[in-house]
Amino acid sequence: MKFTIARNTFIKKLNAVQRAISSKTTIPILTGLKIEAEEDRLILTGSNTDISIETTISTNDEEAHLNIESTGAVVLTARFFGDIVKKLPDNTMLLEVKDGFQTTITSGASEFKINGLDANNFPHLPEVDSQTTITLKADVFSEMINETVIAVSNQESRPILTGIHFTIEGNKLSAVATDSHRLSQRVINLPEPIKMPEDIIIPGKSLLELSRMLDDEIDTITLQISENQALFTFDETLFYSRLLEGLYPDTSRLIPKESSTEMEFEAPELLASIERASLLSHAGRNNVVKLTINAANKQAIISGDSPEVGNVEEEVVTKDIVGEDLEISFNPDYLKDALRSFGHTSIKMAFTSALRPFTLVPTEDQENFIQLITPVRTF
Amino acid sequence: MDKKDLFDQITEVTRNTEDLLNKLHETQSAMVEIMEENAELQIENQHLRERLKQATAAENEGTKNTKYGLSKSLQNLEKLYASGYHVCNEFYGKHRQDEEECAFCLTVIYGDR
Ligand SMILES: [Zn+2]
Numbered sequence: 001m002k003f004t005i006a007r008n009t010f011i012k013k014l015n016a017v018q019r020a021i022s023s024k025t026t027i028p029i030l031t032g033l034k035i036e037a038e039e040d041r042l043i044l045t046g047s048n049t050d051i052s053i054e055t056t057i058s059t060n061d062e063e064a065h066l067n068i069e070s071t072g073a074v075v076l077t078a079r080f081f082g083d084i085v086k087k088l089p090d091n092t093m094l095l096e097v098k099d100g101f102q103t104t105i106t107s108g109a110s111e112f113k114i115n116g117l118d119a120n121n122f123p124h125l126p127e128v129d130s131q132t133t134i135t136l137k138a139d140v141f142s143e144m145i146n147e148t149v150i151a152v153s154n155q156e157s158r159p160i161l162t163g164i165h166f167t168i169e170g171n172k173l174s175a176v177a178t179d180s181h182r183l184s185q186r187v188i189n190l191p192e193p194i195k196m197p198e199d200i201i202i203p204g205k206s207l208l209e210l211s212r213m214l215d216d217e218i219d220t221i222t223l224q225i226s227e228n229q230a231l232f233t234f235d236e237t238l239f240y241s242r243l244l245e246g247l248y249p250d251t252s253r254l255i256p257k258e259s260s261t262e263m264e265f266e267a268p269e270l271l272a273s274i275e276r277a278s279l280l281s282h283a284g285r286n287n288v289v290k291l292t293i294n295a296a297n298k299q300a301i302i303s304g305d306s307p308e309v310g311n312v313e314e315e316v317v318t319k320d321i322v323g324e325d326l327e328i329s330f331n332p333d334y335l336k337d338a339l340r341s342f343g344h345t346s347i348k349m350a351f352t353s354a355l356r357p358f359t360l361v362p363t364e365d366q367e368n369f370i371q372l373i374t375p376v377r378t379f
Numbered sequence: 380m381d382k383k384d385l386f387d388q389i390t391e392v393t394r395n396t397e398d399l400l401n402k403l404h405e406t407q408s409a410m411v412e413i414m415e416e417n418a419e420l421q422i423e424n425q426h427l428r429e430r431l432k433q434a435t436a437a438e439n440e441g442t443k444n445t446k447y448g449l450s451k452s453l454q455n456l457e458k459l460y461a462s463g464y465h466v467c468n469e470f471y472g473k474h475r476q477d478e479e480e481c482a483f484c485l486t487v488i489y490g491d492r
Pocket of ligand 1: 465466467469470481482483484485
């Protein structure tokens with residue numbers, strides 16, 4: 001194998017694939033990057049037990065200046081190789097693999113010789129033979145991931161809750177995540193109804209890596225599903241993630257159907273109040289703040305009381321309050337995460353009682369995005 | 380004490396500490412298991428008592444008299460939840476980690492009827 005390539009293009013692709021490569025894995029070959037040169041393209045692959053990423057550089061790609069002199073394949077230790085490539089002196093680099101997978105990297109006056117591994121020992125990527133392809137706007141899907149991933153559980157003792165649960169009904173794709181303390185659900189409309197064989201659960205960590213790869217240059221992304229893998233395709237990149245097995249709990253019943261108190265406000269206003277109150281709650285022993293609603297006076301007060309530190313109280317700027325008076329306590333960090341995910345928008349918060357989860361929805365789009373937070377019992 | 384002795388000693392102490400830590404972990408998980416089993420038995424016990432009561436006093440049904448209008452069996456679940464255990468289908472009988480609230484449990488106890 002022998003090829004020359006523009007270093008900046010190569011580094012960009014290398015960075016993408018490196019998201020799937022761990023330097024900590026116990027399987028040595030998986031610390032490696034697989035480089036494969038075909039007649040008209042270069043394929044880079046990285047893989048771990050959760051995700052695999054494969055990306056292609058074509059000889060037609062003008063910026064890449066890719067010139068393949070001979071085909072072949074090799075696996076190189078990703079971190080070490082990546083560090084070398086990033087520090088090379090010239091814009092162009094030449095890579096050549098000789099007998100015993102000894103690899104020479106040349107750029108300007110610099111020449112490295114490193115030991116490679118046999119690419120035949122690299123695991124084969126899963127086969128995804130799916131009849132269904134779902135096409136999604138990359139920015140919308142990335143938003144969907146970021147809005148829901150905040151509620152996935154990070155406790156491996158409940159593996160199923162470490163994933164985001166996707167379902168399709170007609171032309172509505174729904175994503176929901178819950179760690180049992182809070183829940184986030186986002187629905188997006190697809191251009192046309194699609195039949196998905198069944199619901200799927202994709203690890204939140206995989207999706208977070210995927211969303212980080214979806215920059216402004218990427219317009220659409222497609223999703224295919226097989227028995228135990230999801231395959232996302234965009235640009236010249238294939239992104240595989242394993243699926244979580246098991247039954248996702250029925251989350252629809254968590255969302256109260258009725259409310260007795262409702263409060264409307266601008267997300268940044270409440271966020272600022274909560275951030276101040278949590279300065280105190282974080283310093284105290286239990287991380288809890290209290291919201292006191294006086295409906296008649298249309299007044300909402302956030303307060304925090306930590307006997308060992310002090311207390312805080314401030315009135316929240318609201319747009320409207322209707323319903324019954326209420327006193328409810330909760331973990332301010334959950335509300336912060338929820339409010340941040342809404343950005344600059346008007347929010348409607350609905351409560352049933354001090355003991356039941358409460359919900360937040362954007363005033364403008366109440367159907368498609370909902371966040372739920374479980375109160376803390378204070379008696 | 381020369382450097383090698385010191386090093387050996389440190390290695391020895393490290394090994395002992397690791398052993399101790401392992402034992403501690405084992406004891407801890409054993410304890411959690413017992414607590415969970417205990418919770419399950421409590422639930423079962425309560426169910427059985429409930430059944431017994433129902434059998435002996437069949438006329439006394441459907442009394443809703445708590446602050447949130449909970450029936451007797453839901454009150455029992457409420458009590459169990461308050462003492463730190465899950466009563467939801469998802470994590471039934473498991474210890475609630477760091478007393479964190481569970482939306483599934485609260486829905487079972489206070490949810491829509
Ligand atoms: Zn529970």
